Amino acid sequence: MDQRPVAVYAALDDDLGPGIATLEAAGFRVVVAGSDEPSDLAAAAPEAVALLVGYGRVDDAVLRALPALRVISLMSQGHDNVDLAACTRADVQVAHLPPVATEEVAVHAWALSLALVRQLPFYGRATAATWLDRPRFAPRRLSDLTVGVVGTGRIAERYAALARGHVGSLLSWSRSGRSLPGTASLADLHDLAATSDVVSLHLPLSGETHHLVDDAFLAAMKPGSWLVNVGRGGLVDSAALARALDSGHLAGAALDVLDEEPPSPGHPLAGRDDVLLTPHVGWFSAESERGYAVEQAANVVAWLRTGAVTHPVS
Incomplete structure (x- = not known):
């Protein structure tokens, strides 16, 4: 009978090969359930001590479906999909990733910002029949713009560094009051919204930040400005953003994350000409894909060898 500890993968669409190899080399038997449903996980690996999700x-x-479970390892830094209180009650450790894709996400956010400022979504649809068409909001000169960065973590700092020297001014806001190097720190979030031509969101999702961008925030934004979100979909009230776009108050938005992924056909931000959507790929590169898989598995291996994960969720 196989006595190796069992690690089970839930629904993950990425290349699991490097992670599976890391786990097997450490002595795990690896099962790929390919589903997040409790019944599927229980059927695939009822004796699993580790869940990779x-x-x-x-x-x-x-x-309850995995009673032997002792460690959960996430494939992201965010952990809003995990009931941490329930895991604590069950004596299950929860691990997240170190900052594997800081550069990728920051570059993605900056690329989205430039695409909005230069109205690339509109011009990318141009054909011979519409060659001379112009968007409702003309492209803007980058050096005349003010960019507001919401959040002051590693990705926000890298984003600000990419923008520095190219835009007219940089503003930042954080709940902690920390300022980003090279930015003017504002104490009031709505003041940042009111003075920024581009607002870029770089925050985790929590009870405090859920729907941070609501009707009031959007009303405070400058007419003809743009919103960028590579943080978490729940930071933005999608219905409120749709209303701000419908009214013509905002020039557009670029989002790598949504409150519903993938969006349903009736999602208020899907299929709009004034919204540039990318499918939660801001983190993705050849380097980060391998890094995510290996680091996720490494947390589980650390637990097996030492009794504690390397990157616990605090």
Whole structure:
């Protein structure tokens, strides 16, 4: 009988090969369930001590389905999909990733910002029949613009560094009051919204930040400005953003994350000409894909060898 500890993968669409190799080399038997459903996880690996998960919900139902579970390893830095209180009650450690894709996400956010400022989504649709068409909001001169950065973590700092020297001015805001190098720190979030031509969101999702961008925030934004979100979809009230776009108050938005992924056909931000959507790929590169898989597995290996994960969720 195989006595190796069992690690089970939930629904993950990425290349699991490097992670599986890391786990097997450490002595695990690896099962790929390919599902976030508790019943599927229980059927695939009822004896699993480790669960490797992407964005699937981890709650009491999952913990009951895997009674031997002792460690959960996420494939992101965010952990809003995990019921941490339930895991604490069940004596299950939760690990997240170190900053594997800081550069990728910051570059993605900056690329989205430039695409909005230069109205690339509009011009990218131009054909011979519409060659001379012009967008409702003309492209802007980058050096005349003010960019507001919401959040002051590693990705926000890298984004600000990319923008520095190219834009007219840089503003920042954080809940902690920390300022970003080379930016003017504002104490009031709505003041940042009111004075920025581009607002870029770089915050984790929590009870405090859920729907941070609501009707009031959007009303405070400058007419003809743009919103960029590479943080978490729940930071933005999608219905409120759709209303701000419908009214013509905002020039557009670029989003790598949504409150519903993938968006349903009736999602208020799907299929709009004034919204540039990318499918949660800001983190993605050849280097980061391997790094994510290996680091996720490494947390589980550390638990097996030492009894504690390397990057615990605090």
